[in-house]
Amino acid sequence: MSNSDSPKKSTGLHIGESGPGCKKTDPMLVIDHVKKSFGGLTAVDVEHLEIPKNAITALIGPNGAGKTTLFNLLTGFDTPDTGEWEFLGTSLSGVPSYKVAQMGQVRTFQLTKALSLLTVLDNMKLGAKNQVGESIFRALFPRSWRKQDAEIEIKAIELLKRFKLDTKQADFAASLSGGQRKLLEMARALMTDPVLVMLDEPMAGVNPALTQSLLGHVLDLKKEGMTVLFVEHDMHMVRHIADWVVVMAEGKVVAEGPPETVMNEQAVIDAYLGAHQDTDLGVVTGRISIIDQEKDK
Amino acid sequence: MDWGTIINNTLAGLLTPTTIAFALAALGLAMHFGFAGLLNFGIAGFMAIGAYGYAISVLTFGFPWWAGMIVGIIGSILFAILLGVPTLRLRGDYLAIVTIAAAEIVRLLFLTTAFTDVTGSADGLFGYNNSGGFTSANPFPPGSYGWGPWTYNSETLWVLTFGLGVLAVCVWFLWALMRSPWGRVIKGIREDEEAIRALGKNVFAYKLQALIIGGIFGGMGGIIYAAFANVSPGVYVTSITFFIWTSLLLGGAATIWGPVIGAVIFWTLQAFLSNILPELALAGILPVTGTQAATLRFVLVGIGLMLLVIYRPQGIFGDKRELTFVK
Ligand SMILES: Nc1ncnc2c1ncn2[C@@H]1O[C@H](COP(=O)(O)OP(=O)(O)OP(=O)(O)O)[C@@H](O)[C@H]1O
Ligand SMILES: [Mg+2]
Numbered sequence: 001m002s003n004s005d006s007p008k009k010s011t012g013l014h015i016g017e018s019g020p021g022c023k024k025t026d027p028m029l030v031i032d033h034v035k036k037s038f039g040g041l042t043a044v045d046v047e048h049l050e051i052p053k054n055a056i057t058a059l060i061g062p063n064g065a066g067k068t069t070l071f072n073l074l075t076g077f078d079t080p081d082t083g084e085w086e087f088l089g090t091s092l093s094g095v096p097s098y099k100v101a102q103m104g105q106v107r108t109f110q111l112t113k114a115l116s117l118l119t120v121l122d123n124m125k126l127g128a129k130n131q132v133g134e135s136i137f138r139a140l141f142p143r144s145w146r147k148q149d150a151e152i153e154i155k156a157i158e159l160l161k162r163f164k165l166d167t168k169q170a171d172f173a174a175s176l177s178g179g180q181r182k183l184l185e186m187a188r189a190l191m192t193d194p195v196l197v198m199l200d201e202p203m204a205g206v207n208p209a210l211t212q213s214l215l216g217h218v219l220d221l222k223k224e225g226m227t228v229l230f231v232e233h234d235m236h237m238v239r240h241i242a243d244w245v246v247v248m249a250e251g252k253v254v255a256e257g258p259p260e261t262v263m264n265e266q267a268v269i270d271a272y273l274g275a276h277q278d279t280d281l282g283v284v285t286g287r288i289s290i291i292d293q294e295k296d297k
Numbered sequence: 298m299d300w301g302t303i304i305n306n307t308l309a310g311l312l313t314p315t316t317i318a319f320a321l322a323a324l325g326l327a328m329h330f331g332f333a334g335l336l337n338f339g340i341a342g343f344m345a346i347g348a349y350g351y352a353i354s355v356l357t358f359g360f361p362w363w364a365g366m367i368v369g370i371i372g373s374i375l376f377a378i379l380l381g382v383p384t385l386r387l388r389g390d391y392l393a394i395v396t397i398a399a400a401e402i403v404r405l406l407f408l409t410t411a412f413t414d415v416t417g418s419a420d421g422l423f424g425y426n427n428s429g430g431f432t433s434a435n436p437f438p439p440g441s442y443g444w445g446p447w448t449y450n451s452e453t454l455w456v457l458t459f460g461l462g463v464l465a466v467c468v469w470f471l472w473a474l475m476r477s478p479w480g481r482v483i484k485g486i487r488e489d490e491e492a493i494r495a496l497g498k499n500v501f502a503y504k505l506q507a508l509i510i511g512g513i514f515g516g517m518g519g520i521i522y523a524a525f526a527n528v529s530p531g532v533y534v535t536s537i538t539f540f541i542w543t544s545l546l547l548g549g550a551a552t553i554w555g556p557v558i559g560a561v562i563f564w565t566l567q568a569f570l571s572n573i574l575p576e577l578a579l580a581g582i583l584p585v586t587g588t589q590a591a592t593l594r595f596v597l598v599g600i601g602l603m604l605l606v607i608y609r610p611q612g613i614f615g616d617k618r619e620l621t622f623v624k
Binding site for chain 2: 075077096097098099101102106107108109113114115116117118122123125126127129131132133134135136139140142145149185188189191192
């Protein structure tokens, strides 16, 4: 890997020994005793977890580890059996999902939710917050919202360009491919001017070339002062951009720390990574070059 | 066969107070189902509440006609809230079940003899257009107006003018709402309400607003119907709800003009069938009696609705790409 294109990692995120539940110098999310069971199955059981501010945190773990369920709990889409959590010092227990989003904590879904029969541009414009024309009374007076709507449109088109969807803006979202919908959902989430972006498998189904530019976007989010928490199974991506990695297994946080250290822990390797993890992965997104490498061996 | 009468009666069906009333109700359903995705099968209940609200406040409480109509509208708003608050948090199909039951409850409450003094029970209510002053508010002097199949006396002309005025305002209102960012949120909710919630919109509040707006249109439909005919509990039955659904799907659920044109086509077709089928029976072409022939039209309506939903779910005016009934 050439050093020039490897991003600058944030360091000094934690206080003391790094390990499950360790303190962070500047936490954005603080989670305590959050537990959720479905019948007899405990899907999430997190004693203590802090997500560092202005950093990129990856949440990894095997299928069914409870990552998506934790996302649902943190964003108010599901209610935990017990536990509380704070977002920038405000308790979020019992706060409805739309209010969580208004506070600047935006999420995407593992199963993409594109608004099929709306145009791509309308999908984007829906993301913008505090729209005057979304009040039923002001909606009747276009003079009150037209200017704001035009500004939102400019912003939406800029973002669409970034995600290479600008040529599709007049099409229904239903006509997009699966990967394009992932991109649209992420772009739409960014329309809300979030503080914390929570992405549930943002790269699933996105082709390698675009993954590379998406990684760039995620890194840009950090540069712009946002905090990113993402779930991802693609270890190259995690290694490349994450400043901090949290590993979940069977609902619990089993390890956390900077990617280089965490991904070498025996527990993590056992629980999740398996054999290939110490292969030199070369370029981050180089799924193809890995295959080449293996052939060369 | 008397083609002259058949054609004349059919053309007359193009513009009647009934057509306008049903166009209004279909417009309400367009708001509910076409734009917000709310499966309301109780639109007849909204119409009943509008009509009875108007008639009762005039007859029992001595309100002037316009105040009575406002009471009818307020009644529809309250009905929407009553229905929406407990059910809008549930999945869409539950709303369908609750609305169909609620509309029946409303009708039976108006039908029961327990409140005969106020509701008139099975006889319904009449005379309110006179005593409330709606008839005397007629600006047209007595006489015959119009031409050919569209010849009206001054009373009918007054109801038509009033009804068309109300319809125009409602169409404008729906159009103005749906082109706004509010309308964008509503359509987004139809597509996926969780996604909208994740973007920070209070989905419940929007759905309730949509239910209320559509309910007002439905109530207005009932009021216009009552301004022409008597108020009778036999009108607001579930089959009326399905007629309105047919009109809506005919024109196109997610369109502004679709429900209006759909209602016109539906009632013109009804007029045509109710004239031609008995004639065909009489002429021996159809092997049924005259009364059977008259009911046959409802069978045909049912078949038509099925074919429509299967082969042209977006309606006549719907964008081919938009609103496919079966996703
Ligand atoms: N609504 C539900 N009802 C019952 N069980 C559920 C529900 N949602 C999740 N589960 C269970 O909870 C566990 C955690 O699921 P979750 O979706 O959080 O996993 P995940 O870590 O996101 O996995 P993946 O990597 O496959 O997306 C699983 O065993 C799943 O079967
Ligand atoms: Mg998941």
